[in-house]
Amino acid sequence: MGQITLTFPDGAEKQAEAGITPAQIAEGISKSLAKKAISAQVNGQHWDLQWPIESDAQIAINTMKDEGPALELIRHDLAHIMARAVQEIWPDVKVTIGPVIENGWYYDFDRAEPFTPEDLGLIEERMRKIIAARDPVRTEVWERARAIAHYEANNEPYKVELIDSIPGDEPLRMYWHGDWQDLCRGPHLQHTGQVPGDAFKLMSVAGAYWRGDSDRAMLQRIYGVAFQNKDGLKKHLHMLEEAAKRDHRKLGREMDLFHFEEVAPGSVFWHQHGWRLFQTLIAYMRRRQEAAGYQEVNSPDIMDRGLWETSGHWQNYRENMFQAETQDDREYALKPMNCPGHMLIYNQGIKSYRDLPVKLAEFGKVHRYEPSGALHGLLRVRSFTQDDAHIYCTPEQLTEECLKVNDLILSIYSDFGFDDVHVKLSTRPENRIGSDESWDKSEDALRTALDQAGMSYTIFEGEGAFYGPKLEYVLRDAIGRDWQCGTLQVDFNLPERFKTTYTAASGERLAPVMLHRALFGSLERFTGILIEQHAGKLPFWLAPRQVVVASIVSDADDFVHEAVAQLKKAGIQAEADIRNEKINYKVREHSLAKVPVILAVGAREVEDRTVTVRRLGEKQTQVLPLDEVIETLRAEATPPDLRS
RNA sequence: GCUGCUGUAGCUCAGAGGUAGAGCACUCCCUUGGUAAGGGAGAGGUCGAGAGUUCAAUUCUCUCCAGCAGCACCA
Numbered sequence: 001m002g003q004i005t006l007t008f009p010d011g012a013e014k015q016a017e018a019g020i021t022p023a024q025i026a027e028g029i030s031k032s033l034a035k036k037a038i039s040a041q042v043n044g045q046h047w048d049l050q051w052p053i054e055s056d057a058q059i060a061i062n063t064m065k066d067e068g069p070a071l072e073l074i075r076h077d078l079a080h081i082m083a084r085a086v087q088e089i090w091p092d093v094k095v096t097i098g099p100v101i102e103n104g105w106y107y108d109f110d111r112a113e114p115f116t117p118e119d120l121g122l123i124e125e126r127m128r129k130i131i132a133a134r135d136p137v138r139t140e141v142w143e144r145a146r147a148i149a150h151y152e153a154n155n156e157p158y159k160v161e162l163i164d165s166i167p168g169d170e171p172l173r174m175y176w177h178g179d180w181q182d183l184c185r186g187p188h189l190q191h192t193g194q195v196p197g198d199a200f201k202l203m204s205v206a207g208a209y210w211r212g213d214s215d216r217a218m219l220q221r222i223y224g225v226a227f228q229n230k231d232g233l234k235k236h237l238h239m240l241e242e243a244a245k246r247d248h249r250k251l252g253r254e255m256d257l258f259h260f261e262e263v264a265p266g267s268v269f270w271h272q273h274g275w276r277l278f279q280t281l282i283a284y285m286r287r288r289q290e291a292a293g294y295q296e297v298n299s300p301d302i303m304d305r306g307l308w309e310t311s312g313h314w315q316n317y318r319e320n321m322f323q324a325e326t327q328d329d330r331e332y333a334l335k336p337m338n339c340p341g342h343m344l345i346y347n348q349g350i351k352s353y354r355d356l357p358v359k360l361a362e363f364g365k366v367h368r369y370e371p372s373g374a375l376h377g378l379l380r381v382r383s384f385t386q387d388d389a390h391i392y393c394t395p396e397q398l399t400e401e402c403l404k405v406n407d408l409i410l411s412i413y414s415d416f417g418f419d420d421v422h423v424k425l426s427t428r429p430e431n432r433i434g435s436d437e438s439w440d441k442s443e444d445a446l447r448t449a450l451d452q453a454g455m456s457y458t459i460f461e462g463e464g465a466f467y468g469p470k471l472e473y474v475l476r477d478a479i480g481r482d483w484q485c486g487t488l489q490v491d492f493n494l495p496e497r498f499k500t501t502y503t504a505a506s507g508e509r510l511a512p513v514m515l516h517r518a519l520f521g522s523l524e525r526f527t528g529i530l531i532e533q534h535a536g537k538l539p540f541w542l543a544p545r546q547v548v549v550a551s552i553v554s555d556a557d558d559f560v561h562e563a564v565a566q567l568k569k570a571g572i573q574a575e576a577d578i579r580n581e582k583i584n585y586k587v588r589e590h591s592l593a594k595v596p597v598i599l600a601v602g603a604r605e606v607e608d609r610t611v612t613v614r615r616l617g618e619k620q621t622q623v624l625p626l627d628e629v630i631e632t633l634r635a636e637a638t639p640p641d642l643r644s
Numbered sequence: 645g646c647u648g649c650u651g652u653a654g655c656u657c658a659g660a661g662g663u664a665g666a667g668c669a670c671u672c673c674c675u676u677g678g679u680a681a682g683g684g685a686g687a688g689g690u691c692g693a694g695a696g697u698u699c700a701a702u703u704c705u706c707u708c709c710a711g712c713a714g715c716a717c718c719a
Contacts, residue, residue: 114647205649205713207714218715262710370717373716468719584679592680612678
């Protein structure tokens with residue numbers, strides 16, 4: 001055995017025998033550290049206390065104070081402890097995999113009977129016993145053949161399959177939590193007692209396909225959350241409650257914005273107030289696009305099968321399309337996208353290079369037969385309105401046009417308070433059309449645009465569309481969830497299929513490059529995100545109900561009506577509330593409905609031509625002259641793009 | 645689409661093999677009250693749809709539809 005040099009975080013060096021473990025190192029430092037240690041960082045790698053170190057290394061011992069490793073170990077050990085508990089209660093259950101995820105872990109089981117909510121309680125109880133037993137965690141590296149034989153003997157086919165998929169040069173590691181054994185790459189804690197027994201909770205059971213493949217067995221996945229202490233768990237559960245409160249489906253009902261019906265699954269019935277919000281968004285976008293040189297067009301909703309064959313949708317997208325047959329024996333389809341229609345509009349007449357870029361925009365409603373299980377409120381629907389546009393340009397204009405779209409998207413998101421925008425760049429997939437040079441060019445165009453804009457982005461190799469690479473703009477909402485909204489795609493395919501051309505300076509007929517882009521993406525989805533982002537308390541300019549003028553005594557009714565009329569004249573959405581109710585009642589009701597401003601009018605206000613202003617979420621009120629309030633609100637009601 | 649769960653009044657939910665209940669909302673009456681629920685009375689339901697078992701089904705069984713969670717999908 002040779003000597004190795006260990007370097008500690010403070011720079012101190014120590015000689016040790018090769019094969020020494022972090023547990024032994026900790027022991028050499030102090031008894032209490034040895035007890036508190038949970039794992040180590042060895043050359044930056046998360047390292048089990050039991051794994052030997054064979055060569056010179058930077059080493060640091062982790063304790064529960066090191067949040068990252070601590071959480072990972074707690075969650076990972078809990079996955080094992082849960083699997084052990086499940087097999088102790090139901091020995092015939094087959095185990096599969098159980099990784100750590102955000103806030104917790106899950107473990108997938110194969111069991112004939114479904115787990116019930118009561119079962120989760122049983123499992124939790126058993127887990128606490130295992131934790132209380134402080135069972136030691138032990139690890140060994142096994143030969144493949146031995147591991148396979150072991151799992152075959154124990155009738156664990158999923159584990160056998162897992163081993164088969166692990167590359168041959170990787171060591172197979174076995175872990176024991178007490179007597180319970182699992183294949184695992186580790187690392188793990190010293191013993192089960194290091195897991196806080198009061199900081200985890202089993203959350204739910206749901207189906208999940210083995211290896212994420214919908215052609216394979218459906219397993220049962222149990223999700224758990226875990227933190228370093230009880231307080232962390234409590235905070236997390238509280239956060240979930242808060243998130244549930246801002247669920248747009250709930251708020252949509254409470255604010256009377258929209259509803260759904262069984263007769264039209266995945267399609268929105270917009271009510272007055274929701275539709276007003278929707279139209280406010282469209283009006284905003286229309287102004288922005290007009291200013292950016294787009295021409296708004298409109299294409300048919302139902303078009304002949306032949307068109308969809310030309311575009312390739314019939315071949316590639318048919319299972320997502322609503323189809324219609326008519327008495328004249330023609331087959332039609334509802335448009336799932338606007339691009340083919342725009343190709344036909346572009347193709348009218350002859351375009352010169354002088355005309356390019358041509359930017360066709362449409363607030364078209366597209367219909368897609370989404371899988372039933374995918375539907376989710378406004379965020380995943382079967383009919384939705386896109387702020388769609390197609391830009392036809394020369395190859396030379398490509399980068400500049402991408403940059404313009406990028407700038408426009410960011411400027412727009414910023415107007416809505418979304419400054420935390422993440423971009424995904426998806427590059428050429430295996431199956432693709434077009435030459436490598438054109439892919440180089442289009443990927444470069446997207447990358448250059450991002451670089452010039454100083455954007456950070458993540459590259460998803462091979463995730464692009466078959467006709468071109470794409471950018472996806474992902475918005476993060478107030479509680480950390482990501483939603484894909486805007487998109488920008490480069491397309492060499494459709495211009496070719498539709499024989500689309502422009503006349504170049506040389507007189508040649510050339511194919512333009514085409515960009516598909518949507519900024520909000522789906523108006524429905526964007527509306528849903530906005531509602532959640534603001535927990536229903538929309539900024540004044542977006543709020544569908546902006547002001548309620550409420551009487552305190554009926555003698556104020558006339559002045560209430562006068563105030564409403566003046567507010568409306570100033571372009572503000574105002575309503576009167578002269579019901580025979582106390583002001584407390586009215587304030588409560590309109591506050592719950594998220595009306596941003598309540599103007600209360602009693603005898604004093606009538607006398608002085610003032611109103612008492614109460615802003616949503618504020619307890620304080622302010623008495624101001626009506627005229628002054630109207631001027632203030634008029635300014636607030638101005639959309640951000642129209643403010644000076 | 646798959647696995648599991650759910651579907652009762654406008655909303656939130658309780659209920660039980662013998663054709664239903666609460667709170668809020670709604671209507672009417674009383675009350676004119678100063679910033680998150682004033683009081684009283686009343687009306688309101690083919691218990692998601694269809695079939696089966698049963699003397700009897702909203703309740704049990706099956707099929708379908710929709711919703712929820714997750715998975716898969718997501719140009």
